[in-house]
Amino acid sequence: MTEQLQSGSTRMSAREVWTLAVVCSAVAMVVGAAAALNTALPVMAVETGATQNELTWIVDGYTLCLAALLLPAGALGDRYGRRGVLLIGLAVVAVSSAAPIWLDSPQWLIGMRALAGVGAALVMPATLSLVTATFPAEHRTRAVTIWSSIVAVGGIGGLIGSGLLLEKWSWQSIFVAFAAVAVVLFVLSWTVPPSREQSPPPFDIPGALLAVVAVGLFVLGMLEAPIRGWTDPLALTAILAGSVCAVAFVLVELRRDAPLLDMNLFRNRAFGAGATSIAFQFLATFALFFLISQYTQLVLGYSPLQSGLALAPMALPLLAATIAIPWLLPRVGLRWLTFTGLALSGVGLFALSFLDAEDGYLTAALTLLVFSTGLGLCAAPATTAIVDNTPDEQQGVASAVNDATREIGAAVGIALAGSLLAATYGHSIAPAVEALPDAAKEPVGSSLAAALEVSKLAGPQGEQLADFARSAFMDGMSDAAHVLGVIVIVAAGVAAVYAPRRRRTPETTDEPAFVND
Template identity: 50%
Template sequence: MNGSVTVFSTPREVAVTTASTSLSRSHIWLLTLSSMAVALVIAAMAALYTALPEIAADTGATQQQLTWVVDGYTLALACLVLFSGALGDRYGRRIMMVLGLVVFAVASAIPLFLEEPAWIIASRAVAGVGAALVMPSTLSLLTGGFPPERRGVAVGLWAGVVSGGAVLGILGSGLLLQIWSWQAIFLAMTVAGAVFAVAGCTVPESVDEQRPPLDFWGGITASTAVGAVVVAAIEAPIRGWTDPLVLGLFGTGIVAAVGFAGVELRVPHPLLDVRLFADRGFGSGSVSVAVQFLVAFGYFLLFVQFMQLIFGYSPLMSAVAMAPMIAPLIGISIFAPRLAERFGLRLPTFVGLLCVGIALILVSRTTVDSSYIDVLWPLLILSTGLGLCTAPATAAIINGTPPEKHGVASAVNDAAREVGAAIGIAVSGSILAVGYADRIAPALPALPEAARGPVEDSLAAALEVTEKAGPAAAPLADFAKEAFVHGAQQASLALGILTVVMAFVLGAWAPGRITGRTSSAGEAPVLVDR
C-alpha cells in the first residue's frame, strides 16, 4: 500500500472500481489517521488557552506576547492553507501531510529548549505552517481514497472531529497541567506529530495526475487577504475597531480579496475558480462553515473564562465541563451528510444554525448565581446544532468541486474555519471587554490609583487585586464578577442574534433537495432544486 498512487478516473472507471462499498482495513486506517492528524492540528489551536498564566509566570511574557503565542499559529495556518491545498493537489496529498506533520513536530519541540517568549511565538508560527500543510491534505485524502457511497460518512466523522478538536485540546492541556508544566503540552504535540508523520507514510498517495502549474499570484493575493483580515481581527480588541491600523488592515484585506478574484478570473489554471461561489452549495457551505467557527470559538472564549472566574474551576475542570458537547457533536456529524443527501443542504443548515443561535440566546440569560446545569443544557443544544450543519457544509464544499481539485476545496473549508474563528474571538472579546468596562466603571473612583488599572482591565486582574486586599474587598470581587457576567451576556446575545439571522439567510441561499425529472421521452433527466 505504501507508495501507491490514487489518480482520478472517468465516471465509468469509478463505477467499476467502487462496485464494492464495504470498507477495507486500508479505508478504516486512512479514516483513523486523517481524523487523528486533523484533531492534532485543531487541538493545537486551543491547547495553550489554559497554559497562558503559567507561560507568563515562567517566561515573563507580556499580555501582547501571550496573545501572539496563540494567534501566531492561527495566522500562519489561515494565510497558507489555500496555497497548501494546491500544493497537495499537484505534488501529492500524502507527502504534504507527512511534511506538515514533520514541520509541526519540529516546531513544537523548540520551546522545550528555548523558553524566551520570542522563540515560543516563532515556534508557534512555524507549527502553523506545518498545520496548513496537514489540514487540507487529510480531507482530500479521504475524498480521493473513499468510494462515493461511503464518502459522506468519512467526511461527517472528519468534520465532527474538527469541530470537537478544540475541546480535546483544552481537555488534554488541562490534564497535562495537572501533572507537569506548560512544556508538557509542547512535548505532547511534538511526540504526536512525529508518530503521525511516520504513520502517514503507510497510506496511499493521492494526486491530480494533470499536475497543473501553480498559481503563485493567486497564492500571494489570497494569503495577503486572509492575513490582513485575521491580523485586523486579532488587533481590534486591543486597539479598538476604529483604530487606523485596524481599519487599514481590513481595507488591505478587501483590496487583496478583489485582486485575488481578478487574478483567478484571468489565469488559465487558477488556484481557486472564484466562479465556484456562484454554486449555491459551495457558496452557502463556505459561509456556513465560517459562521459556525465564528460563533463556536467566540463562545469557547466566554465559556472557559466563565468556568474559571465565576465557578472557580481549575483549567482541567473547565475542560471537563466542556467535554459533554463532544458526544452529540461527533455522533450527529456522522449521519448529518445523509440528511443533506435526502433533504438537501437547506434543512440541516437552517435547523443547525437555528439551534446554535437559540442556545447562545439562552446562554445570555446566565447569571452569577447560575449552576453548571444551567450552562450545560444550552451547551448540548449548541453542539447538536453544530453537529447538524458542520458536516453537510463541508460535504457541499467538496461536492461543488471536481475531484482533482479536492485539495483546494478542502483548503477553502479550512480557511473559512480559521478566518471565522479569528473574527469570532475578536468580536466576542471586544463585546465582553466593553460590557465589563461599562459596568465596572462606577466602582473605579473609590479605588486606590494603583488598583484602578488592573480592576478596569479584566475580571482576572480584579480578582488578583481583591485577593491581596483580603476579606474587606469581597464586595468589589462580587461587583467585578457581575460586570463580567454582564459583558458575557451581551457577547452571547450578539453571537446568538447573528447566528439566527444567518440561519434564515443561509436557509434561503442553500440548495434544497435535488431530484431528477425527465422533461420528455428520451431526454436526460433535469435536476430540480426543491
C-alpha cells in the same frame, strides 16, 4: 465506531478505515494545538517572563500562519501530492513543537508557534482532500461526516489534554506531547495511499501571494481589534488592506487560465452555502469558547482541567452526528439541515445571555448541548456541499476553502465576542473603578481576571469588589451572547432562502444531491 463505518450500502475496507483514522488523528492534532496552550498561559507568563502581548502572540501566531497559508497549501497538495504535503507538514509540526523544550524564551516560543502554524496549514487541507479524492462516492459522506466531527471536538480535546498534562508536569509537557504525536503520525502517514492531480497546471504564484496577504492581514486585524480597539490604526489598516487584497485576489483569479482558486465554484449555491455556513459555525463556536471558558474559570472557579471537562458534553451530539448525518443528508437536504443547525446554535448562544452567576454549571451545560446539537446538524453537510461540488483535481483547494472559512470565522467570532464583552464590562465596572486607587483602576477596568487578582489585595472590601466585577462580567457576557446569537439566527434565516433544495432521489442512496436553484 466500527458499526457506523459499516453502515450503508457497502462496508468500508480495512484500508479505508485505517486511512480515515490516520488523517482524522492528524487534523485532531492540528485543531487541538490551536487551543491547548490557552490553559498554560498563566504558568508560562511566570516561568518565561512573557508579557501579555507576547502571550497573546504565542497563541495567535499559530492561528495567523495557519489561516494565511491554507489556500496555497491546498493547491500544493493537488499539484504535487497530498500525502507528501501531509508528511512535510507533520515534520514541520514535530520540529517546531520540540524546539520550545530547549528554546523557551518568549521570542522563540512565538517563532516556533508560528512555524507550527505553517506545518498545520500543510496538514489540515491535505487530510480532507485525501479522504475526498481517494474514497469512493458511496463512502465519502460518512467519511467527511466523521472528519467534520473530529474537527469540531478537536479543540475540546486539546483543552482537556493540556489540562491533564499540567496537573502533573510543566507547560513544556504540552510541546513534548505534540512533538511525539506528530512523529508517530509522520510514520503512520506513509501507509496512507498517495493522491495527486495527474496533469497539474503551473502553480498560481500571484494568486497564492494575494491569498496569503489578504487572509493574513484580515485575520491579523481581527486578532488585534479586541486588544487595541476597532479604531486603532494597525487593526483598522490590516482589516481594510486585507479586504482590498481579497478583492484584488478575486479579480486576478477571474483572469487566470489556471487559478489557485476557481472563483466559478462560488456560482454553485451548494458550494457557496457550505462555505458561508462553516464561517458562521466557527464564528459561533469560538465566540462560545471564548465566553464559556472565562465563565467556568473566573465565575464558577474551575481549574483549567475542570474548565476543559466542562465542555466535554458538547462532544456527544457531534459524535452522534457521525451516525445520523449520512442518513439525514440525502433525505432532508442541505437547506433544512443548515437552517436547523445554525438556528439551534444561535438559540444556544442566545440562551447563554440569560445565565446568571448563581445558576451553576448544569444550566450552562444545557445551553452547550443545544448549541452543539445545532453544530452537529450543519457541520458535516456544509463540508460535504463543498467537496461534492468541486472537481476531484481541485479537492486540495476545496479542503483549503473549507478550512480557511473556519479560521476566518473563528477570528471574527473571537474579535466580536471580545469587543462586546469588554465594552459592556468596562461600562458596568466603571462605578467601582472610580472609587479605587489610581494604580488599581486600569487592571480592574480591563478584565475580570485582573479585577479578581486586585480583590485579593483589597482587604475587607476585596470580596465586594470581586462580586461587583463578576456581575459586570456577566453583563458583558450576556450582551455578547445576545448579539452573537442574533447574528447566527439571522444567518440561519438567510440559509433557508439561499441554500439549494434537495433533489428528488431514490430513498436508497446514501449520497446527497442538491439542486442549484
